[in-house]
Amino acid sequence: xxLPLSTALRPYQADDVVPLYEAASESIxxxxxxxxxxxxGYSLEDSRSWILSRLDAWGQPDYDFVIxxxxxxxxxGAVGINQLNQVHDFANLGYWVRSxxxxxxxxxxxxxxxxxxxxxxxxxxxxxxxxxxxNRRSQRVAEKAGATREGVARHRCKHGSAWRDAVxxxxxxxxxxxxxxxx
Numbered sequence: 001x002x003l004p005l006s007t008a009l010r011p012y013q014a015d016d017v018v019p020l021y022e023a024a025s026e027s028i029x030x031x032x033x034x035x036x037x038x039x040x041g042y043s044l045e046d047s048r049s050w051i052l053s054r055l056d057a058w059g060q061p062d063y064d065f066v067i068x069x070x071x072x073x074x075x076x077g078a079v080g081i082n083q084l085n086q087v088h089d090f091a092n093l094g095y096w097v098r099s100x101x102x103x104x105x106x107x108x109x110x111x112x113x114x115x116x117x118x119x120x121x122x123x124x125x126x127x128x129x130x131x132x133x134x135n136r137r138s139q140r141v142a143e144k145a146g147a148t149r150e151g152v153a154r155h156r157c158k159h160g161s162a163w164r165d166a167v168x169x170x171x172x173x174x175x176x177x178x179x180x181x182x183x
Contacts, residue, residue: 019075
């Protein structure tokens with residue numbers, strides 16, 4: 001799947017261990033406040049374990065994609081669909097972009113393309129994007145991708161031992177037909 005700025009989505013591969021580790025390591029200060037997996041002690045072994053889990057999880061029921069620079073293969077981040085509810089045809093959509101690649105519309109384009117995959121290939125009716133109330137940059141990505149802010153879910157996410165409120169966004173297939181908010 002191809003995105004603007006010469007980037008593409010692809011499933012994880014076994015040789016993504018070091019590129020994931022490097023992307024996560026450079027991004028700890030930006031990502032850790034919102035995603036506890038990307039912590040100061042994040043190691044190459046953490047990266048290896050994650051990659052192996054993603055290889056086994058593809059379609060079972062997670063669908064995780066690497067966001068890569070098309071020309072060089074540089075690992076830019078990840079986007080994925082998980083927590084599928086097959087009774088009601090909805091799932092969660094999450095994303096992150098390495099610190100050195102933010103601000104170029106990569107996350108917005110990746111969210112829209114991953115959502116299209118969810119609607120067209122997985123036949124989902126709804127995707128939910130759950131963002132910490134203080135993560136304004138990620139909220140802006142959801143808005144620019146065309147998602148609708150539905151409200152704040154109290155104590156929706158746990159970061160360490162602390163419960164955090166989160167803004168709930170939704171994407172429906174018809175939202176992808178709307179013109180997204182300019183980047």
